[in-house]
Amino acid sequence: MADSILTTENVRLYYGDKEALHGFDLDFPEKGITALIGPSGSGKSTYIRAINRMHDLTEGVTVTGNFMFKGNNIYAPTTDTVELRKQIGMVFQQPNPFPFSIYDNVAFGLRIAGKTKKVELDEIVEKSLKQAAIWDEVKDVLHKSALSLSGGQQQRVSIARTLAVSPDILLLDEPTSALDPVSSHKIEETLMNIRNDYTIIIVTHNMSQASRISDRTAFFMDGNLIEVSPTTQLFTDPKEKQTQDYITGRFG
Amino acid sequence: MDQIRESLLKTSIATKRERFGRSITMAALILIAVIVVSIFYFIASKGLSTFFVDKINVWEFLSGKTWNPGTTDAHGKQEVGALPMIVGSFLITVLSAIIATPFAIGTAVFMTEISPKHGARILQPVIELLVGIPSVVYGFIGLTVIVPLQRHIFGGSGFGVLAGTVVLFVMILPTVTSMTVDTLRSVPQYYRESALAIGATRWQAIYKVILRAATPGILTAIVFGMARAFGEALAVQMVVGNAPILPTNLTSPAATLTSILTQGIGNTVMGSMQNDVLWTLALILLFMSLVFNIIIRVIGKKGELK
Ligand SMILES: Nc1ncnc2c1ncn2[C@@H]1O[C@H](COP(=O)(O)OP(=O)(O)OP(=O)(O)O)[C@@H](O)[C@H]1O
Numbered sequence: 049m050a051d052s053i054l055t056t057e058n059v060r061l062y063y064g065d066k067e068a069l070h071g072f073d074l075d076f077p078e079k080g081i082t083a084l085i086g087p088s089g090s091g092k093s094t095y096i097r098a099i100n101r102m103h104d105l106t107e108g109v110t111v112t113g114n115f116m117f118k119g120n121n122i123y124a125p126t127t128d129t130v131e132l133r134k135q136i137g138m139v140f141q142q143p144n145p146f147p148f149s150i151y152d153n154v155a156f157g158l159r160i161a162g163k164t165k166k167v168e169l170d171e172i173v174e175k176s177l178k179q180a181a182i183w184d185e186v187k188d189v190l191h192k193s194a195l196s197l198s199g200g201q202q203q204r205v206s207i208a209r210t211l212a213v214s215p216d217i218l219l220l221d222e223p224t225s226a227l228d229p230v231s232s233h234k235i236e237e238t239l240m241n242i243r244n245d246y247t248i249i250i251v252t253h254n255m256s257q258a259s260r261i262s263d264r265t266a267f268f269m270d271g272n273l274i275e276v277s278p279t280t281q282l283f284t285d286p287k288e289k290q291t292q293d294y295i296t297g298r299f300g
Numbered sequence: 301m302d303q304i305r306e307s308l309l310k311t312s313i314a315t316k317r318e319r320f321g322r323s324i325t326m327a328a329l330i331l332i333a334v335i336v337v338s339i340f341y342f343i344a345s346k347g348l349s350t351f352f353v354d355k356i357n358v359w360e361f362l363s364g365k366t367w368n369p370g371t372t373d374a375h376g377k378q379e380v381g382a383l384p385m386i387v388g389s390f391l392i393t394v395l396s397a398i399i400a401t402p403f404a405i406g407t408a409v410f411m412t413e414i415s416p417k418h419g420a421r422i423l424q425p426v427i428e429l430l431v432g433i434p435s436v437v438y439g440f441i442g443l444t445v446i447v448p449l450q451r452h453i454f455g456g457s458g459f460g461v462l463a464g465t466v467v468l469f470v471m472i473l474p475t476v477t478s479m480t481v482d483t484l485r486s487v488p489q490y491y492r493e494s495a496l497a498i499g500a501t502r503w504q505a506i507y508k509v510i511l512r513a514a515t516p517g518i519l520t521a522i523v524f525g526m527a528r529a530f531g532e533a534l535a536v537q538m539v540v541g542n543a544p545i546l547p548t549n550l551t552s553p554a555a556t557l558t559s560i561l562t563q564g565i566g567n568t569v570m571g572s573m574q575n576d577v578l579w580t581l582a583l584i585l586l587f588m589s590l591v592f593n594i595i596i597r598v599i600g601k602k603g604e605l606k
């Protein structure tokens with residue numbers, strides 16, 4: 049694909065000697081939502097953590113293959129992981145705001161990037177919280193600890209915190225699996241809100257969630273990418289038998 | 301039917317065992333409570349008789365600058381001013397904590413964030429070893445190394461606040477460090493990950509997120525170290541000079557509550573005024589350790605309040 053913002057080729061990843069991803073290709077067009085589904089242990093988290101080099105933090109992990117972000121090799125020795133992660137942000141499964149105020153959480157990424165002008169910070173904080181669809185709930189308590197919020201609100205603050213540094217790509221690893229349905233729904237709204245501005249890659253176990261929000265769905269199994277198709281097609285007329293079996297609940 | 305009823309009405313073996321276990325733990329608890337209360341009562345009754353039996357003015361005791369129990373001054377008042385020791389104790393405690401803190405944080409950060417592998421394999425056992433060294437050994441080293449060093453550099457006897465501070469700093473450092481390490485280890489991994497995931501450098505993640513999240517725990521570690529420093533007797537006594545005079549500078553000899561206490565308690569007669577005033581010093585120590593305890597609790601509460 050010529051207009052891909054992110055291409056990954058022949059992705060292999062080893063935890064020590066154990067190969068966890070077995071060499072597949074996957075590309076992401078600019079903007080829109082791609083959902084990654086698949087049974088537990090199929091390598092979804094392993095894969096998206098490879099995209100922003102989170103595995104660098106773990107000893108004994110080897111990544112091979114070709115990861116290109118906007119034409120730059122993600123794994124080139126010269127790549128600055130700090131810069132990379134500003135452009136490829138990540139939200140985790142557990143809502144995990146820092147033990148600071150809501151405002152300080154969202155401003156965190158800006159402050160460490162050297163932005164300190166209050167007007168500018170105020171503006172971006174507000175914009176990010178609005179994008180994350182939580183502004184109305186927190187606008188009067190911005191200086192309260194983010195940990196005093198509910199799990200769902202915390203997760204949206206975490207999303208706002210990531211959006212504040214305006215990454216190109218937003219990686220989300222099961223962002224709603226620790227949340228109740230109402231909060232999950234709000235997160236989905238949030239993502240729908242920003243789908244035209246960001247390239248979103250979301251891991252989810254919830255197939256109806258994938259079908260509700262994503263443009264494309266990729267199905268993983270046992271460290272392999274089985275198929276990637278437009279979401280409607282994957283759920284109604286999958287190319288592969290394994291996909292068919294999984295979405296109809298025959299295993300996984 | 302009858303069988304069921306019978307088995308319900310009869311006390312089962314398990315229930316009997318539970319009762320037995322419960323009474324044993326209760327007995328242990330009561331015993332400890334009795335011991336603690338009697339210690340408090342004992343120290344308080346002895347310590348307070350300075351004021352009630354020997355009729356010494358509380359304020360004069362706390363603010364007086366000369367310590368010479370048994371002799372009277374020009375006004376015929378007992379020379380039992382405890383201020384030099386109170387100041388000495390606080391001064392040495394605070395100074396040693398101030399010096400120990402950056403070292404402890406630095407070492408702990410190195411052990412948990414920068415090089416966890418070496419930290420766990422080399423530094424951890426070293427620190428555990430240091431925690432276990434008896435204080436008299438620290439005091440002895442202080443006496444043979446620090447005191448001559450102070451004498452060499454600053455002149456004078458070499459005994460004094462500075463030597464006491466250095467010895468206590470070395471003594472509390474392992475404790476404060478290992479508690480700080482525990483705190484840093486308990487900072488959830490996802491704080492690190494999410495800081496890095498939005499473009500923080502490792503250093504920024506450490507000082508903007510991890511240390512900030514760990515602040516209550518680190519404060520607790522420091523106060524704990526101060527409590528230990530405040531209560532330490534032997535090592536300090538060996539290097540501080542035991543001169544109950546208000547310290548005028550860091551190299552002047554001084555005394556702490558504990559050093560005067562250990563020095564004097566064997567040389568006085570139970571029930572005498574000279575003995576009572578020492579108990580009053582003990583009462584102050586007890587009171588201060590309560591205060592340290594309360595501070596630690598308050599910080600802990602604040603820390604978990606989220
Ligand atoms: N740190 C690790 N060390 C060794 N093996 C690992 C590690 N993390 C994951 N694995 C292995 O890699 C494989 C893929 O795991 P991964 O967590 O990526 O799966 P997943 O698709 O995200 O599963 P889930 O849906 O349960 O989150 C699994 O077999 C897992 O056991």
Ligand SMILES: [Mg+2]
Nearest residue numbers: 092093094221
């Ligand atoms: Mg996962």
